Amino acid sequence: MxxxxxxxxxxxxxxxxxxxxxxxxxxxxxxxxxxxxxxxxxxxxxxxxxxxxxxxxxxxxxxxxxxxxxxxxxxxxxxxxxxxxxxxxxxxxxxxxxxxxxxxxxxxxxxxxxxxxxxxLQGSNIVTFNEITLNTDTLEALVNNTVLDVTPKEFDLLLYFIVNKNRVLSRQSIAAHLWGDYTDNLSNFDFVYQHVKNLRKKMNAAAGGDYINTVYGLGYKFNTAAS
Missing domain, CATH: 3.40.50.2300 (Response regulator)
Known part of the structure; x- marks a missing residue:
């Protein structure tokens, strides 16, 4: 948070x-x-x-x-x-x-x-979307009842996507949300790509849906229509 x-x-x-x-x-x-x-x-x-x-x-x-x-x-x-x-x-x-x-x-x-x-979060510490379950108290992320080995930043990234589902999130806004406003002066946000890539890989390994879409030239969107 x-x-x-x-x-x-x-x-x-x-x-x-x-x-x-x-x-x-x-x-x-x-x-x-x-x-x-x-x-x-x-x-x-x-x-x-x-x-x-x-x-x-x-x-x-x-x-x-x-x-x-x-x-x-x-x-x-x-x-x-x-x-x-x-x-x-x-x-x-x-x-x-x-x-x-x-x-x-x-x-x-x-x-x-x-x-x-x-x-x-509608009053609960449990956030669910389809096969994804997040526990904001324990920072535990599950996909199809499989616990993902995610870092705290990856957990926050997935929560940020779900809370803002179907919205295009720029790499800069993701960086600022997860790492603070000092990122405003960075020349690039390649590290965001790496974190998104790692999160996608871990979700795919648990047979999760491919919800995180790249919006070229803008950033990423958690697409609830994806599968």
Missing amino acids: KVLLVEDNKELAGSIRSFLEKEGYLCEVSYTSNEAYDKLTAFEYDCILLDITLPDGNGLELLQFIRLEKIDSCVLIISAKNSLDDKITGLEGGADDYLTKPFHLPELHARVRAIFRRKK
Whole structure:
């Protein structure tokens, strides 16, 4: 999962980022509203962890921008403000959950997983498509009940394809989703081709359908009509 943390407290941001990365997440940090606007305009995120009080703006204004721009990310507000008005404003403004500081990092992790399951995975940690089954808790991928020997990146790649099935995904967007926005400055994305190739090979070995199609000049598409 790719997460954007918008938090001006650098010590807290570092702790959250380290914790989430140990849990296998890709976590990027914005310390100001302006940094967050730039990242949200250029990149996609599965979940946004949003502080309300920022040095150059209000997190609720950033939330309004997220919803007006129809950015389809889960949003968890994390704030030291514990007033009922702030909670109501945030939740009615489109946030998926609200967590008051201070909090325990395992609780934050549980909240992130819960809202992602609810919003992206129909409330379950099990994702299925035809003969494919993914367990987002154990990172186990099965095709025709055969466990695939996939790397964490290959698991995330397959999940990304299934969640975005029938959409053309550029090599750049795949790279940014799995490896972060530093890939924006790379001259090529040949490593994406290699990961897609390895995933296809492992799925084919388990007699899985050939769903991942190359869209020449653009990228790839998980084609649900394929067999």
